[in-house]
Amino acid sequence: MSVDDLKQPSQQQRTGPLRIAVLVSGNGSNLQVLIDAIQAGALPIEVVGVISNRDDAYAITRAQQAHIPVAVLSHTDSGKRMGIKTFETHASAQLVAWQPDLIILAGFMRVLSAAFINNSTATMINLHPALLPAYKGLNTHQRVIQAGERYHGCSIHVVTAELDAGQVLTQALLNVNPKDTADRLQTQVQSMEHQLLPWTVLLLAKGILPLNTNKISAEAKSYLPTLPLRLFLES
Template sequence: MAMPIAVLVSGGGSNLQSIIDRIEAGMLDAEIKVVVSNRADAFGLTRARNHNIPTRVLLHTEFPSREAFDEEMVRAIRESGVNETGVVAMAGFMRIVTPVFLETFRGRVVNIHPALLPSFPGVHGQADAVNYGVKISGCTVHFVDEQMDHGPVIIQAAVPCLTGEDGDALGARILGLEHRIYPQALQWLAEGRLEMRGRFVHLKPASRNLALQPVADVDTDTQALVWPPLEEGF
């Protein structure tokens, strides 16, 4: 049975598209029940509608508090068919969720961030990395907790920072890896292979034979390092 997912977006939704593409290719055992956005003009909504996925727009400015907004999000997600055993995937969702939301989907909310957490949390992760002068940056899929960009790490991908590039250039290279590691993390969730022990996320062995990609140089164009390794098809 496909794992039910609700996807939260605030912008373009390219990570949403990567999830849709993997589902339609038969590599991700999931079904997107609803795409929720806090912005009516988010292009992620258009991406969803292009694939006949239900959408909901909830404008956070119309609610008296973060908790009230989160209560309505919970209601919309439940109505879509995603219950406490489903997964909520944040894909460029620019809101910090409250305990009202997290208690409903405890251990089932995931996020993708364009930096190697715990370094450079926040909305300018790529530019912050460049401005700091680091030699390696990347992206992180993690479980969401009450703090911004803080929860236990599921998978990370690292790329070198190139001399002279700005945050936009680095971000574009990181984005290509986001589109690979996010569907992979969701597939591990769908297979029931992720186990949280405090801050540590353990990946259980696969029940079927899978050819692992190399640990290093998963993508030779970007000289990327991904851990845990991507599995076949990702």
């Protein structure tokens, strides 16, 4: 069965590609996955802009090489590092200008305020390196090993004011080997993220997953599978 076969017949067809803005802080490998998929014709999306809170993030170079607009919001004109309120003011204005349909936090390493999230121009989703709702926060790989978990993975969830607590849309799972280290799990999970993100974005672009999970009709709830959708990958 193809993605198109799963689409609700009553859903309105999108007239253009899904417009996406991406917030980054580092290497930007997940941004690159999206760029590669667009260039291959595999995703009906357009990355309308990238916002980085670090001026040394390699993600900036990836975006520039793909001719994607970039806003670097790391320091003020005086050279002082931007506080979160200043960052959010500039980021909000930039997002209003770009008018994305979806905002992706891809390795974005600042905690956003409730006001910024609640007043966002579009739904925000985030990649988290654990099987939510378990292991919210940091150091997930080491915590999974210390707890003796059999399974690990990553989740894509809607961003809310409560940390890592929004609706989980999709997850990718792997088996934890007793000999695994935190570094090895980190490498495995990052590889899984590179598969989970484009898969999830495709489901959103095709309308299989709703862009606003808080406004799903009763008819849609009876049609849609229980979230999260899960991608099982061999370790």
